[in-house]
């Protein structure tokens with residue numbers, strides 16, 4: 001393969017429409033180690049019946065992608081550029097469940113950046129309670145379930161959620 005046809009990296013960059021091609025003389029892209037990886041922020045809510053004395057926790061079963069379908073998670077999603085984490089969480093809960101919530105305290109993680117989910121994903125979690133609407137699985141989920149006081153660990157949580165759920169149990 002010629003340098004001009006390289007599929008990725010600065011050396012193969014082709015700017016379609018501008019007739020610009022940067023090739024051959026460009027240095028290779030640096031290899032990003034884990035410490036250089038940008039982590040995308042996921043925000044999620046531990047929606048409970050009572051912020052002062054939580055008994056029931058709302059769990060959501062993912063319907064997509066296939067690799068995650070059938071596993072349970074806390075409702076939420078990725079923060080978009082320009083949104084604060086809290087704004088992103090309110091938007092995600094409105095879009096995914098059709099509800100408005102009052103946010104409580106954040107569940108502290110060992111890493112201030114949040115709970116690690118994957119090399120490129122980190123999650124911050126807030127306690128929340130419903131203030132408007134009945135939660136419905138409008139996007140990304142095919143079932144919602146209120147877990148009773150003794151049942152917070154009773155569903156097949158995504159792997160990254162297990163430490164989060166245990167921390168919620170310890171903190172409630």
Ligand SMILES: Nc1nc2c([nH]c(=O)n2[C@H]2C[C@H](O)[C@@H](COP(=O)(O)OP(=O)(O)OP(=O)(O)O)O2)c(=O)[nH]1
Pocket residue numbers: 042043044068072073074075076077078079117121123140158159160161
């Ligand atoms: N919302 C949420 N996502 C979680 C949890 N645990 C966990 O591993 N994840 C993963 C699943 C996904 O890979 C990622 C969240 O992405 P998402 O698909 O919910 O985000 P999104 O609604 O913004 O959707 P998109 O823009 O990617 O289409 O984080 C969790 O408890 N809640």
